[in-house]
Structure formats: C-alpha cells, structure tokens
Amino acid sequence: xxxxxxxxxxxxxxxxxxxxxxxxxxxxxxxxxxxxxxxxxxxxxxxxxxxxxxxxxxxxxxxxxxxxxxxxxxxxxxxxxxxxxxxxxxxxxxxxxxxxxxxxxxx
Numbered sequence: 001x002x003x004x005x006x007x008x009x010x011x012x013x014x015x016x017x018x019x020x021x022x023x024x025x026x027x028x029x030x031x032x033x034x035x036x037x038x039x040x041x042x043x044x045x046x047x048x049x050x051x052x053x054x055x056x057x058x059x060x061x062x063x064x065x066x067x068x069x070x071x072x073x074x075x076x077x078x079x080x081x082x083x084x085x086x087x088x089x090x091x092x093x094x095x096x097x098x099x100x101x102x103x104x105x106x107x
Contacts, residue, residue, distance in 0.1 A: 023088055034085035045100050046089060048082050056100035058083070059090045063101075 012020060036049045046055040053075065061071060068083050090097045 034082065035089045046093070046096070048078065048086060051077075053078070054100065055086050055090055055093075056097050056104065058086050059097050060101050060104075062087075 042054045
C-alpha cells in the first residue's frame with residue numbers, strides 16, 4: 001500500500017504536492033483552522049469557521065446526492081475551498097460526523 005501511495009505522490013504536480021503536505025500536516029497536528037468547534041454554537045459540532053454551518057450537514061447533503069456545485073449554489077457565501085476543508089475534515093473524523101448525522105436525524 002505504501003509503495004502505491006509513493007508512486008501516486010511522485011506523480012503529483014508541485015502544487016498538488018504542496019496541498020498534500022498541507023493536509024497531512026493538518027491531520028498530524030489535528031489542526032483545522034477552517035473548521036471550528038465552539039461550545040454553545042450548533043451544539044459544539046464542527047462548523048465551517050465564521051459560520052454556523054455544521055460539517056455533518058454538508059456531509060449529509062453530499063450523502064444524499066448533492067454535488068459541490070449544488071452546495072455552492074445553496075450556500076453562495078461558501079467557497080470551493082470551504083468544501084475541500086469540510087470533506088477533508090469529515091474524512092479524518094468519520095465516526096464524529098456519522099454520530100452527528102445520526103443524532104440530528106433522530107431529532
């Protein structure tokens with residue numbers, strides 16, 4: 001598996017490698033500046049920074065078939081970079097997001 005990953009990494013463009021390094025560094029340090037958790041805001045769930053849009057909500061829409069383009073139309077103040085941060089955070093915190101989706105479906 002690592003050999004395959006190495007091959008894929010070496011095939012990336014310099015800008016793609018830079019982005020991969022940024023994401024790996026974020027993941028290792030568990031630092032997500034574009035995603036925040038604030039007690040008392042959206043139940044303390046992970047949200048896009050400076051918004052009250054929870055990560056689980058966008059992941060739920062995506063799971064139901066919404067495209068990034070549709071989400072950006074529905075939330076015009078969000079950027080494509082916001083969605084990349086959401087998907088990356090969600091991929092790194094699968095259990096947290098699945099639990100939040102389940103909790104909110106029950107409500």
